[in-house]
Amino acid sequence: MQNILDVNYKGSFDGYVDDSDGSKDDAQAMYDDTIDYLSVQLINHYSLANADSDEVKNIFNDTAKTIYSQAKYEVSQAYKNGNDYYVDVTVYPMDILNQVFDDVFAYIEDSNKKIAAGDYNNTGKEDYEVQFAQGVADIIQEKTSNMEYRSPVVISVKITDDGDYYCADPSGLSQVDASMLAIEGSRDGDSGDSESDSSKDGSSEDSSSDISSGVEAE
Incomplete structure (x- = not known):
């Protein structure tokens, strides 16, 4: 489980390849999917x-x-509950959107x-979008160096045996993923929707309140 999370969030492949008999190509694909999904969100x-x-x-x-x-998380030793095995994943939600x-x-x-002042009248739409995106990204990346975290969330993830490998239950991974980032406008222990206005014509649009990365179970 630790290896899967390290691949998905840290881009660290060694444990997955050495301990889980996975390939670097598979690990790279998992990481790319995680990053691509958050990027789109x-x-x-x-x-x-x-x-x-x-x-x-x-x-x-x-x-x-x-x-x-x-990303900050901890994985417990596996334990048995009834006939099933679980691990507890403690996630410290990153508060970057609120920061x-x-x-x-x-x-x-x-x-x-x-x-409104006409400063971009001679700027093409694509060039404006790139400038705007870079400005937002610069703010986020600067704040990330001083990341703040919410109170930890503990998720129990079921571990299944398919005969060849032990696999983390996808629903548990989804819960872990959904806990990684605190929602904009929420308070510690709460969730909420957020809005931001970045359109070139100055109109306000609803923003996505779900920016979890959609990791895959392996």
């Missing part, structure tokens, strides 16, 4: 879902890697003022 969260540039995706891929490099909220909001307001 961040893009949606900041209303850049219609961005045409691959550069925007790359910017948020790098941001997702930076965020998950600070950056004020700075991102100020950045969005400043961007919208510049749009």
Whole structure:
């Protein structure tokens, strides 16, 4: 279980390859899927879902890697409950969305003022999206170096034996994943929805409140 989480969030493959008889290609695919999913969720969260540039995706891929490099979790020894085996995963939810909220909001307001003033009249849509995305990403990455964490959450994950390997139950992994990042606007122990306005025309759009990474069970 520790090896799966290290692959998905840290991009650390050695334990998975050495202890779980996995391949580096499989581990890389797992990590890429995790990063890609969070990247898309961040893009949606900041209303850049219609961005045409691959550069925007790359910017948020790098941001997702930076965020998950600070993921904090602990895995217990396996224990038996009835006829099944479990591990307890203690997750310390990262509070990055709330840490950056004020700075991102100020950045969005400043961007919208510049749009209204005509500062971007000679800037193409794609170039604007890249500039905006980089600005948001810079704020997030700067705050990530001083990551704050919420109170720990403990998830019991069932371990199943398929005859060849021990596997973590997908529903348990989903719960772990959903606990990695605190939702914007929530308080410790709560959840909530969030909004941000990053559209070039200054209109407000609903942001995604679910930016978990959608990890896969292996």
